[in-house]
Each structure stands twice: as C-alpha cells, then as structure tokens.
Amino acid sequence: MSSPDQPAQTAQETATAAARWNRFDSGWTISLFGTAVGAGILFLPMNAGLGGFWPLLVATLLIGPMTYFSHRGLSRMVVASPNPDQDITGVVRDYFGENAGRLVTVLYFLAIYPIVLIYGVGITNTVDSLMVNQLGMEPWPRWLLAAVLVLAMSVVMLAGQRVMLVVTQWIVYPLIVVLFAVTLLLIPSWSFDGFGAFPAIGDFSMALWLMLPVLIFSFNHSPAISQFSVALRSRYGHAAADKASSILRVTAVMLVLFTMGFVWWCVLALGPDGLQAAKDANIPVLSHLANEMGIPLIAWLGPAVAITAIASSFFGHWLGAAEGAAGVVTTMVDRGGRFTERGVRIGVSVFLIVTTWLAGVLNPSILSLIESLAGPVIAAVLYLMPMYAIHKVPALERFRGAASNVFVVVAGIVAVGGILLSFFS
16 A cells, blocks of 8 residues: 655655656555445445435535545644654654543544444345345354354455455455446436425434434545555655645545445435335345345345445454554553564454454444444544644644634534434434
C-alpha cells in the first residue's frame, strides 16, 4: 500500500509530481474505496430507506461533503506532523501528550473493533441464507458455520499484509462490476409507492438523525487514512496535504455515486415493507432481494456480492482493530514491556478470532451495533478530534477559519448524539 522510500526531491520537483495524477494516486483511491465498501453498503438501504423518500434525499446531498471534509481533516493531522514516520496515534501523542495518545488509541480501537464483530455476524447470516434458500441445504449448526467462515477470513490476515492486499485488490474490481449489474436488474421493479409524502418536521428530523450513524459507518474509510497519509507525506513532502485532498475528493465522489446509487435502487425496488422484512431477518439487503425478487441471476449474484463485500472490508478493518488492540496492550496494560511483540500479535489475533466467532454465534442485531456503538465512536474520532486539533495545534494553524470545519463539527455532534437517542428511544 505504501510506496518504497523515494529519492530526495527539490520542492519544485515534489510540487510538479503532486500536480499530476498517477498510478500511485489511483491505487490509493481504489484502496480507500474498497475499505469503505463492505457490510455498511449492504445494510444501509434498510436503515436509510425506512426513513422515507425526503430524509433519504437530504442524506444523499449531505453525505458527500461529510465524508470528504471529515477524512480530509484526519489526513491533515497526520501529514502536518514533522515526524515523517508517525501514524495517527503517534501524531496525537506528539500534539497532545502521552495521556491523550492513550485515549485516542482506545477510541481508535473502539471505533474499528465493533465493525469486525459486525462482519462476523454478517458473513454468517449471509452464507446461512445462501445455503438454505439458494442451495437447498440443511443449515449447519451456527457455532460451526461461524467458526469455519471466521477462520477462513482470518487465515488471509494471518498470511500477511501482502497476501491480504493482493486478495483485496482482486475482490474490489469484480465487486464493482457485479454490484452495478445487480442495480441495473432492479430497475424494472422500481416503485415510488409509500415514499412520496413529505413527513412532519419532527418525523423528518428524527429519521435523518437516526440515519446518520449508519451513513457514517457505510462511508467510513478512516482505518486506511493514517497509512495513506504517511505514504503521501513520504512521496510528496510538503505537497502531501493538497494531494490528499485531491485523492479524497475523488474517493468521496465515487462512494456517493456507487453507494447511494445502490441504496436508491434497492429502496425503490423493495419498498417500505420489503426493507422492514430484510431488517427483521438481520441479513444483507442483497440476500433478501435474492430470496424475494424471483430473478434467478439476482438469486445467485446477491449473496455472492454480499459475501465479497463483507470479506473485502473485513480485511482492512482487521488490520485497524489489530493495530488498535496492540496499542491498547502496549500503552495501557503492558507499560513495563514484559510482552514480546510476537506475543502481543498472537494474543490479539486469538482475541479477534474468538470474539468475532462469538458474535457470529450470538447473532446480535447488526443495525443496533452500528447505530449504538460503531457509528457514534467513529464520528467522535473522525469528525471531532481533527477539528479540535486544527483549532489547538500550531502546526495545523493554516487550516483554521474554514466554513467546512464548522460543518464537520456540527455533523459530528449530531452523529454522536445518535447514541443518546438510541438509548432512550
């Protein structure tokens, strides 16, 4: 993912290189896109569509700027560091001190770890639905099916980052093509019944508010932003911030067109009743489409896309969760350095495998996990922390005063407030 060490360049040469779009930039765009496209895109239609036509329309207009400005802020935190080798936890430690560094490490882990659990639930339910509805098989015991699937995905991670990156690259491109084909097949099933009436202001606001945590989750590619920023800083030097903005802008546009296009297609094809049925079944929307639409091609493509999307994002989020867990152990538990690096790595891997398997067996509500934990914590780390850093840290002073900063803070506060709403609703 990151480039080899670059030879020394003059400022003019670096600026010229940054101005041109190249394979390095395209590679990172696809990597960031692939990190975001996962289980969220397959569960977002249920949450977003049940709110109604108008809240979904407003969310479609908001999520692009929200995604771009928030990820740009997080990237700016890293590229502004004078230490070229620092990742996000090291940067925060430099900016705010050791205690803040430990806090961010814990929050970073809490933002990513629940997503790994979500994928354990999603892959188990999706394959179980495929076996029963498309293959006509007797369902396996849930403990066994979850164990086989979680271990299969974990083996790719344990084989090493290079293997994971190769597998992910081969997954993302077919995923884009096949999912686009599925969306075209849904056009004849469109119906606007039940989505046209403008709701009361209170209902409209509530629907949009409840939608935000899942939207943030579905568009989140923050686990890759730290290494992305380090790679750009190494390659482009002082021009890294501008190049990061360019790449992140293209990524955000791709995600809005691809993800929200898919959401609209599914919402119009299923209607409110179909979306509620998929939510109640706790399965990805494509698995529900495969079971209900009566289109043979979708019956097979739907589960295949769901499984591929979950696997592609599982890999990237496993890396983030493993790094976060190792950071928690070394900075909070083992401050005396008793554990070896290899021991920590093995312990973290076992922890992730066992807890992801348990999540697959217990089958908690995926949308509840997203709404009540993953989405709000991601919002705090991704939306609020970078804006606070820009306001406080001298190295980020040049990014102050922009209206986009206010926009990101407001969006973050509203999204974090969603967790309080979910507790009392």
